[in-house]
Amino acid sequence: MRIVYLINGFNGGGAALPVADVVGALQALGHQVEVVALMRQDGRAEPRLREAGVRYRILGPERLGLRSALRLLRYLRANPPDLLWTSLARATLLGQLIGGLLRIPVISWQHNAWLKPINVALMRRTRALTRLWVADSVAVRDWAIQRLGLDPARFLVWPLFVADPAAAPAQPWPGKGAFRIGSLGRLHPNKRYDLLIRAMARLTQKAPTVAGGIQLVIAGSGPEHDRLQALARQLGVDNVEFIGFVDDPGALLAGLHGYVQPSRNEGLCLAAHEALQAGLPVIATPVGQMAISVVDGVNGWQVPVDDIEALADALLAMASDPDRAAQRGAAARADVLERYSRQRFEQTAAEILRRL
Numbered sequence: 001m002r003i004v005y006l007i008n009g010f011n012g013g014g015a016a017l018p019v020a021d022v023v024g025a026l027q028a029l030g031h032q033v034e035v036v037a038l039m040r041q042d043g044r045a046e047p048r049l050r051e052a053g054v055r056y057r058i059l060g061p062e063r064l065g066l067r068s069a070l071r072l073l074r075y076l077r078a079n080p081p082d083l084l085w086t087s088l089a090r091a092t093l094l095g096q097l098i099g100g101l102l103r104i105p106v107i108s109w110q111h112n113a114w115l116k117p118i119n120v121a122l123m124r125r126t127r128a129l130t131r132l133w134v135a136d137s138v139a140v141r142d143w144a145i146q147r148l149g150l151d152p153a154r155f156l157v158w159p160l161f162v163a164d165p166a167a168a169p170a171q172p173w174p175g176k177g178a179f180r181i182g183s184l185g186r187l188h189p190n191k192r193y194d195l196l197i198r199a200m201a202r203l204t205q206k207a208p209t210v211a212g213g214i215q216l217v218i219a220g221s222g223p224e225h226d227r228l229q230a231l232a233r234q235l236g237v238d239n240v241e242f243i244g245f246v247d248d249p250g251a252l253l254a255g256l257h258g259y260v261q262p263s264r265n266e267g268l269c270l271a272a273h274e275a276l277q278a279g280l281p282v283i284a285t286p287v288g289q290m291a292i293s294v295v296d297g298v299n300g301w302q303v304p305v306d307d308i309e310a311l312a313d314a315l316l317a318m319a320s321d322p323d324r325a326a327q328r329g330a331a332a333r334a335d336v337l338e339r340y341s342r343q344r345f346e347q348t349a350a351e352i353l354r355r356l
Contacts, residue, residue, distance in 0.1 A: 001353075004081040004152035005035045006072070006095045008088040010058075010280055012044025012188050012245055015087050015111045015218070017270055018160040020035070020052035021047065025349035032272060036066045036075065038091060073098050080104060083356070086130075087111070089119040096129035105356065107132045111160075111267040112192075113288060114144035123148050132355055136160040137289035138266040156355065158348045161273045163340040168254040169279040169333060172326035178215035178239075179319045181258040187222030187242075192262040192285075192306065194231055199262075199311035201235040206312060210217055210320050216240040219252055255276040258318045258325055263287055264305055273340065276300075279333035281325045283314045293339070299332035 003026060010016050023033045035049065049056050059071040076084070076098055085094035087109045099106040108130040115123070127148055132154045135141035141157050144150050146318035173179050185191045195214070204211040216237075218228075221244050232240050241244070246252050249271065259275035260283045266272075266288030273293060275282050282300035284290040296302040301314040320324050 001031045001213075003033045003083045003085055004029050004076065006035055006084060006086045006091045007035065008091045009037050009039045009041030010043050010045040010049075011041040011186075014217060015109065015160075015267075016041075016045035017048060018162075018330075019087075020048050020054050021162045021345065023054050023350070024052060025346045026353075028346055029350055029353065030151055033352075034081075036072070038094070038210075043233065044247075047247070049216070051082065055186050064179070069094055069098070070198075073101070076102055076104065083107065085109075089115055089123070092130070093119070093122055093126060097127045102127045106130045107134060107352070109133075110135045110140055110144045110256070112265055113137075113140045113267065114265040117168060120147055130154075131233070132156065134158050134352060137266075137292070139288050139291055140267045151349075156352050158345075159340060160268045161270060161310050161340045162342050162345045163273075163277050163337045165337055167250055167274075167277050170254050170329065172329070173257045173322040176323075178257070179322065180215045180217060180256045181260055181318065182219065182252060182256040182275075183260050184215040184246070184252070184260070184274070185263070187218075187220050187224040187228060189224060190222075190262055190264050191224075193218060193228050193309060195306060195311060196260060196262050197228060197232050197237050199242060199308050199315060200237045200240060202308055202312040203315050207316050207320070209314055212239070213314070214239055214289035214319050217252070217256070218347040219243050219246045219249070221245045237316060249274055253280060256280055257322065260311075260315070260327075261285070261290065262303070262311055263290075265273065266290060269336075271337065273336060274307075276332040276336040277340075279329045281318060281332060282309070283318060293336065295335075299328050299335055334347045 028035050037058045040058050084095050084099045085107045086092040092108045135157050214344045259280040261272045261284045268289045282294050285293040285305045286302050294300045303310040304316050
């Protein structure tokens with residue numbers, strides 16, 4: 001079967017980064033796959049595709065609009081696939097309409113337990129054009145069934161993460177130097193890095209010695225960069241470092257002693273799972289797949305969404321007891337390597353295609 005995997009673009013985060021694993025699983029089942037992006041975006045996901053030998057094309061450089069739709073229509077009409085697999089809202093809406101026009105069956109991802117209101121309204125009208133829906137977490141599936149009115153019988157869950165046993169593990173805090181806690185993500189309001197900075201300021205009030213021993217590292221780029229830096233200065237949080245987008249997240253994670261993800265909404269949250277894979281204890285909100293993968297008291301700490309006090313307390317618990325943090329990190333790595341093995345990943349891919 002020839003499959004076109006349609007995505008908005010190749011931003012260096014979120015849904016674009018696991019594409020190589022998805023394509024690899026489909027190819028292992030004997031299918032031909034080409035990835036088609038409506039536009040390049042920042043292009044930071046492209047190196048991973050090239051390294052994996054994934055065939056891909058970019059239809060246009062500009063923002064999504066009528067030209068993108070026409071390019072996609074011309075391409076699919078000239079090169080009709082047996083299946084169109086869509087990822088992210090705009091690619092899904094276009095793929096549904098053009099797939100319906102050309103009579104190409106469509107599978108669609110839902111990656112997040114949130115959509116813009118306009119996209120919710122549109123997808124409620126186009127939902128029947130997708131033959132099978134796939135969510136990257138149970139929480140996203142449940143949200144989409146409720147908000148988009150999707151049929152549970154046409155919905156499967158495929159966590160978009162393949163654990164790598166060869167990934168470099170983080171080392172426990174050696175007893176001297178800073179206790180390094182990091183986070184990877186786009187600097188966007190949804191990630192709630194403003195809350196993290198406020199929690200660090202609150203921790204400084206509650207336990208200044210512990211707070212002074214923490215080095216907070218935030219890796220990522222995005223529209224919130226300047227505002228977050230200004231907030232840190234305003235609150236006197238001088239132990240936070242913004243290092244920008246990193247090409248090798250595994251190397252960064254291997255140099256940390258803990259990880260924090262205070263997001264308001266997530267789907268799978270690839271970064272948090274990469275942190276678990278590195279053997280880091282994780283502080284996370286119970287959203288998306290993190291509600292399942294991060295188990296409070298076992299491999300990390302769960303904190304309520306938008307709760308500064310609870311986040312400050314979790315940071316204190318992690319940094320004040322490095323031995324306990326290391327034990328939870330070891331449990332995290334063992335669990336994620338078993339739960340998200342490549343074998344399970346490929347078995348789920350096969351089940352999805354069987355359901356067609």
